[in-house]
Amino acid sequence: MALKLYNTLTRKVEPFAPRDPGKVTMYTCGPTVYARAHIGNFRTFLVSDLLRRYLAYSGYDVNWVMNLTDIDDKTIKGANAEGISLREFTDRFIKSFHDDRKTIGILDANLYPRATEHIPEMVKMVEDLIEAKHAYVTDGSAYFKIDSFPTYGQLARLNMEELRVGERVASDEYEKEDVRDFALWKNWEEVDGPVGWETSLGKGRPGWHLECSAMSLKYLGKGFDIHLGGVDLIFPHHQNEIAQTEGVTHEPLARYWVHSEHLLVDGQKMSKSLGNFYTVTDLIEKGWKPREIRYGLLSGHYRQRTNFQASGLDSIKQALARFEACAVNLEHSAGQGGMSELKDTIAQREQEFRDAFDDDLNYPEALAAIFNFVRDANTLCQDKKIGKPEQELAMETMRRFDSVLGYLDLQQETADPESAEIESLIEARNEARKSKNWSEADRARDALTERGIIIEDRAGKTVWRRK
RNA sequence: GGCGCCGUAGCCAAGUGGUAAGGCGGAGGUCUGCAAAACCUCUAUUCAGCGGUUCGAACCCGCUCGGCGCCUCCA
Numbered sequence: 154m155a156l157k158l159y160n161t162l163t164r165k166v167e168p169f170a171p172r173d174p175g176k177v178t179m180y181t182c183g184p185t186v187y188a189r190a191h192i193g194n195f196r197t198f199l200v201s202d203l204l205r206r207y208l209a210y211s212g213y214d215v216n217w218v219m220n221l222t223d224i225d226d227k228t229i230k231g232a233n234a235e236g237i238s239l240r241e242f243t244d245r246f247i248k249s250f251h252d253d254r255k256t257i258g259i260l261d262a263n264l265y266p267r268a269t270e271h272i273p274e275m276v277k278m279v280e281d282l283i284e285a286k287h288a289y290v291t292d293g294s295a296y297f298k299i300d301s302f303p304t305y306g307q308l309a310r311l312n313m314e315e316l317r318v319g320e321r322v323a324s325d326e327y328e329k330e331d332v333r334d335f336a337l338w339k340n341w342e343e344v345d346g347p348v349g350w351e352t353s354l355g356k357g358r359p360g361w362h363l364e365c366s367a368m369s370l371k372y373l374g375k376g377f378d379i380h381l382g383g384v385d386l387i388f389p390h391h392q393n394e395i396a397q398t399e400g401v402t403h404e405p406l407a408r409y410w411v412h413s414e415h416l417l418v419d420g421q422k423m424s425k426s427l428g429n430f431y432t433v434t435d436l437i438e439k440g441w442k443p444r445e446i447r448y449g450l451l452s453g454h455y456r457q458r459t460n461f462q463a464s465g466l467d468s469i470k471q472a473l474a475r476f477e478a479c480a481v482n483l484e485h486s487a488g489q490g491g492m493s494e495l496k497d498t499i500a501q502r503e504q505e506f507r508d509a510f511d512d513d514l515n516y517p518e519a520l521a522a523i524f525n526f527v528r529d530a531n532t533l534c535q536d537k538k539i540g541k542p543e544q545e546l547a548m549e550t551m552r553r554f555d556s557v558l559g560y561l562d563l564q565q566e567t568a569d570p571e572s573a574e575i576e577s578l579i580e581a582r583n584e585a586r587k588s589k590n591w592s593e594a595d596r597a598r599d600a601l602t603e604r605g606i607i608i609e610d611r612a613g614k615t616v617w618r619r620k
Numbered sequence: 621g622g623c624g625c626c627g628u629a630g631c632c633a634a635g636u637g638g639u640a641a642g643g644c645g646g647a648g649g650u651c652u653g654c655a656a657a658a659c660c661u662c663u664a665u666u667c668a669g670c671g672g673u674u675c676g677a678a679c680c681c682g683c684u685c686g687g688c689g690c691c692u693c694c695a
Contacts, residue, residue: 312622333692390692456625457633465632520634610652610655
């Protein structure tokens with residue numbers, strides 16, 4: 154079986170075939186950098202990361218571009234409120250975005266283009282759209298004329314004739330020929346303050362949707378492979394991108410449209426007023442470890458609303474501890490001669506793993522395959538069938554699975570500052586055990602337990618970890 | 621008004637026509653000086669409810685109940 158993806162454009166799960174054999178081009182709508190991104194944003198970025206990792210695992214050469222929206226109403230407002238430049242204001246949140254995404258193991262994209270660094274490309278696109286009669290200018294602003302694009306509304310399955318015009322459409326943009334038309338270029342206004350670009354279109358700034366059209370076309374070309382984003386972007390954002398790009402290229406913007414469902418927090422839509430609004434940093438401060446955040450945000454299929462529960466931390470810790478324990482078990486296994494059995498289980502579980510991801514990124518089922526592998530490997534350890542060569546093969550398999558999941562990567566390998574002290578307490582306990590002084594040995598263990606240290610007596614060695 | 625989604629064990633969550641994955645939790649057992657970890661067994665005769673189609677339905681169809689999304693701020 155090969156990869157199949159649900160394509161929002163066709164509303165079907167389709168076999169995936171890239172534009173250029175062996176190479177995949179993907180574009181993800183990134184954050185608007187006016188505040189620290191929240192975990193809902195990261196859930197979407199995590200889905201892109203998962204897809205990108207799986208494509209790489211499957212042998213594709215992946216080119217992933219993720220934009221940074223550094224010009225819009227909110228960034229202008231924020232910068233002007235602080236009296237600093239747009240650049241200075243947005244740099245701050247671009248940094249926090251990268252800090253947080255690295256924390257939860259989202260690998261580097263190939264490029265993070267900024268909207269403000271592509272003004273000429275956007276202006277050129279508007280000019281081309283005007284030339285093609287898809288756009289018009291009124292009072293210094295340019296608008297896309299949706300009547301000129303017959304399939305407008307298709308991506309979201311909206312019938313433009315039946316829209317309840319007027320109920321949700323802002324009424325202040327009366328200069329548009331049709332209220333449904335959307336802005337390509339916005340004329341400079343007083344509130345914009347120092348923000349604005351002098352261009353052939355006049356002084357102003359780009360509309361929100363334009364950057365993605367201009368930048369995806371520039372860096373990934375016509376008809377690139379996969380465009381990703383959250384479901385809320387289907388309309389109007391992605392529909393408008395399609396109209397803009399295709400109005401110029403007359404070719405499909407992207408071959409597959411992949412949208413991730415929203416994250417719920419404690420069963421409800423995340424909002425500051427409900428007190429369930431979190432950033433990655435908030436969770437770290439509440440004691441979550443990076444990989445626990447990653448696990449929690451990724452649980453559940455990407456097209457299903459996933460409920461992130463603050464109370465689920467213990468369950469997540471336990472699940473991840475299973476992976477870790479398996480690696481430790483393999484490391485300390487002193488057996489031999491289970492190579493054929495190990496190879497059998499690897500073949501079976503890895504097939505299950507691939508089948509799961511191939512089926513529209515069925516992450517929960519892939520996880521099940523890995524947990525089954527963990528159980529099989531633990532059983533082989535127990536049966537003393539894991540020797541040096543088996544250990545190496547099993548660990549290599551774990552690392553291969555983890556190249557997609559990204560949990561082991563996030564283990565903090567840094568030396569524990571108290572390790573010398575802990576080791577000496579363990580040493581003292583083992584001395585007591587040797588002389589069968591059990592009460593003294595238990596006292597030593599209790600002292601460690603009180604400090605949050607869990608110890609495990611393995612064959613010939615005592616290993617420890619923090620709770 | 622239009623388009624669409626969800627309801628599976630105590631909790632989380634796959635499965636979408638062939639007889640309920642996986643994780644957490646819980647019970648019992650093996651191992652261990654005792655633990656921890658691991659392993660084994662058990663933990664949904666049943667998939668919101670009611671009808672229908674079918675040899676066969678959690679999966680298809682209809683209705684009902686309950687939660688929710690989108691329809692120019694939004695990951």
